[in-house]
Amino acid sequence: MQILLVEDESKVARFIRQGLEAEGYQVEIASDGAAGEMKGKTGSFDLILLDVLLPEKDGFQVLQSLRKGGVRTPVLMLTARSDTPSIVQGLDLGADDYLSKPFVFRELLARVRSLLRRENRSQILLKMADLQLNTVTHKATRNGFPIELTSREYEVLEFLLRHPATLLTRRQLAKDIWGFDFDPGTNIVDVYMSHLRKKIDYGFKKQLLHTERGKGYFLSEKASLPKLK
Numbered sequence: 001m002q003i004l005l006v007e008d009e010s011k012v013a014r015f016i017r018q019g020l021e022a023e024g025y026q027v028e029i030a031s032d033g034a035a036g037e038m039k040g041k042t043g044s045f046d047l048i049l050l051d052v053l054l055p056e057k058d059g060f061q062v063l064q065s066l067r068k069g070g071v072r073t074p075v076l077m078l079t080a081r082s083d084t085p086s087i088v089q090g091l092d093l094g095a096d097d098y099l100s101k102p103f104v105f106r107e108l109l110a111r112v113r114s115l116l117r118r119e120n121r122s123q124i125l126l127k128m129a130d131l132q133l134n135t136v137t138h139k140a141t142r143n144g145f146p147i148e149l150t151s152r153e154y155e156v157l158e159f160l161l162r163h164p165a166t167l168l169t170r171r172q173l174a175k176d177i178w179g180f181d182f183d184p185g186t187n188i189v190d191v192y193m194s195h196l197r198k199k200i201d202y203g204f205k206k207q208l209l210h211t212e213r214g215k216g217y218f219l220s221e222k223a224s225l226p227k228l229k
């Protein structure tokens, strides 16, 4: 696996390279934005780690240029600016994930592995069929149409999207989302699921949120779950 690291601080770059090489990755360093852009455009990398504050061209400009040039290599932005606007800007330009500096190396490694492994690479944009949820801006769309969600509905939908095609019992949902032990007398989970179903499925041919009668719910492109062996 070949990783391009675009980072101008040589100490940081060396630290990251050593760590990644110890894990068996091959790392090439570009120490300014222009060099990063040039190397990135060769398309010969499996992943690009891209710092935001760089001389010559900043990380956003580099990213924009790569995406415009058709380079689809996954990009993990390394940003000291953890504020939402700059992250959102990076995402709009086509970044796949971001990590705020300073970070622990283990966390970087986890993101790297995840981006190299996953086919649906974005950790920020959760998707199922034409349903999309942005975990930074909390905006949801179905077939490009915006869906207005309350903050609780957002939490429920994010949880469902992070556990695709998995049966989630009412008890589990109540505990993980509302943080309480399940009271069989309450129908709060069902009420939220019903609201959410109206918002994400109503008017669309393919239903994504399904009820497993007497058990719970699952989010899937298929109307039934694979039988357990």
Ligand code: CA
Pocket: 007, 008, 009, 051, 052, 053, 054
């Ligand atoms: Ca920098």
